[in-house]
Amino acid sequence: MIRVLLADDENLIRGALAQMLDLEDDLEVVAQAATGAAALAAARAHRPDVAVLDLQMPDLDGIEVAERLGRELPGCACMIVTSHGRPGYLKRALESGVRGFLPKTTTASTLAQVVRTVHTGGRHVDPELAAEAIAAGDSPLTPREADVLEAAGSGAPVGEIAARVHLSPGTVRNYLSSATAKLGAANRHEAVSTARRMGWI
Amino acid sequence: MIRVLLADDENLIRGALAQMLDLEDDLEVVAQAATGAAALAAARAHRPDVAVLDLQMPDLDGIEVAERLGRELPGCACMIVTSHGRPGYLKRALESGVRGFLPKTTTASTLAQVVRTVHTGGRHVDPELAAEAIAAGDSPLTPREADVLEAAGSGAPVGEIAARVHLSPGTVRNYLSSATAKLGAANRHEAVSTARRMGWI
DNA sequence: AGGCATCCATGACAGATGTCATGGGTGTCC
DNA sequence: GGACACCCATGACATCTGTCATGGATGCCT
Incomplete structure (x- = not known):
């Protein structure tokens, strides 16, 4: 059973996602949070296997949460789910130790599958977002x-x-x-x- | 049984939302769409009682869909669900005949309740968004x-x-x-x- | 008919901005 | 030590922008 932490500031979405993930036999949502700080606290308390983080949250964004989580709970794999796929985010996320990166336009089965992938140590990045990021290249700015x-x-x-x-x-x-x-x-x-x-x- | 059309470009969200609404005894999601155009087509085909529309979609936004739906299918009540609550949207939406307006930060029960409210001819606007809209006032621009x-x-x-x-x-x-x-x-x-x-x- | 708001345009002026040349200070790499 | 990139600053210049005055055209309301 993979224990999942779910963080998203939109209650509607988070609740719905939780229901959906719980329908999978091998997944269990053990904690939910509506802010970055709450996500950190919940992670410390529940020690999930996988943290599914929304990119935009009121206080800390998903990437910052992932970064801290990576240091504090190395056993917890982080993945990001986001509405708008801006190239730079993906880069930042990967540098922060995020192992999965999906847009919210994916399907439920993909999400569940990626949770399993990152839990077993794998990585998964949405192909389209990856292509965009590669096309954007590195920043020429100092x-x-x-x-x-x-x-x-x-x-x-x-x-x-x-x-x-x-x-x-x-x-x-x-x-x-x-x-x-x-x-x-x-x-x-x-x-x-x-x-x-x-x-x- | 209230027949609901669900339009949102984010598959993840839409699917999850559909599952959630279907759990309500008196609600039934009869159609889903990922774009504004698809929403219109689906509405014509299935004649839902209530259309739950995301504000931002690739082609037509939720408000435009609501406007056309209001003309074509007067019996169908429209409500908007949105991620970011910009004051002007609410105003535009209400002028287009939208009867419900909620941020995605609301709870599932509120959403279900509002679906019922607009179906019986009522209106519901999220109090916080309403306050913002009033504070913003009318545009001074020509x-x-x-x-x-x-x-x-x-x-x-x-x-x-x-x-x-x-x-x-x-x-x-x-x-x-x-x-x-x-x-x-x-x-x-x-x-x-x-x-x-x-x-x- | 007159008042009024809006739309569109021009000319003129001051101030903000974009660009370039120049130079000193720092740290890194070979 | 020298080449190099970056950081910070100044001065000078041409251009872009913001503002104001002015005026004609249109349409709406009373």
Whole structure:
């Protein structure tokens, strides 16, 4: 019997998924959580074999939970289920020790199957998401460029960004300029869009 | 027995939801669809009593489906279930004849209850979403301002926006300027953010 | 008919932004 | 030690943007 932890902030979904997984003979949902923090607590308390984590949750996202879980409970395999498949997430997730990555558009049988796969030490990534991630490639941005571009994400003027990242306005403009050039965008706002789409910020 | 149509592009969710609704004695899921178009076709074929529609679907969104369904099948009550509760959606939905509006964070029992409510001619809107919508108020933007601001959403430079909406660059700047002023933003990109948050574009 | 909001456009100006050249500081790799 | 990438900053310049004044066209309401 594989003991499963289920974390998703959408009660409707989580409850429904739990029912569905419980229908499988070899799976048992032993705990549920609606937030990242709750997921961690539940995992410590119940020591599940597999943690099925939603990517977007109010506090910690699924990847952060997976990362901590990987350190605290090495015996627990983590997998991510997500609504929108942005390339960068997959990369981050795999680097954090996540062993399964599925979009919510998959079928119930696939989900159950992947739970079993990761439990036996295997890995499974949705083929389409994998292809997207490969097509997106690695980020051409330096860490600082990514920082500044992310801070520019709200659309704030340069001065405000500079204050937020503790840099001079001139430096901010330099970073933004170079990031914009690397991404082939017409201005920083377009650069933000493409960087987001690629999952680079 | 209330006959229910279920439309959601996420197979996982839709299947789970269907199982859950079917567990209710007085509910029966008679059709499922993964796209807006499929939902319309399924509705015509099966004539359900209640249509439970996801807001975001690949082709038509839930609100458009609801609008057409309201014209074609007046006997079918529509309700929307959504992941992210943006104020403007609720308003648009209600204007399109939607009678129920719930976030996916609700419980299964609430969902079932609301299905029954809308079936008997009642209405139900999630209290929190309703409060947000009221707080957001009406859009101060003229239709054209909203158009142009939406076209500016990608972060493209003015010239490109002008080409896309078939206006002179100067006019575009005028509209953007007035929209930005109305929204109290520092520039058009911030204006886009707040307009999106409010659901005004 | 007059008032009013909206739509579209132009011109002009100040300020914000994008780009480039330049330079100093740091750490890493060979 | 030298090449290299990255980090941070400044100054200068051209362009883009935001704002304002102005004006004509349309349609709606009273």
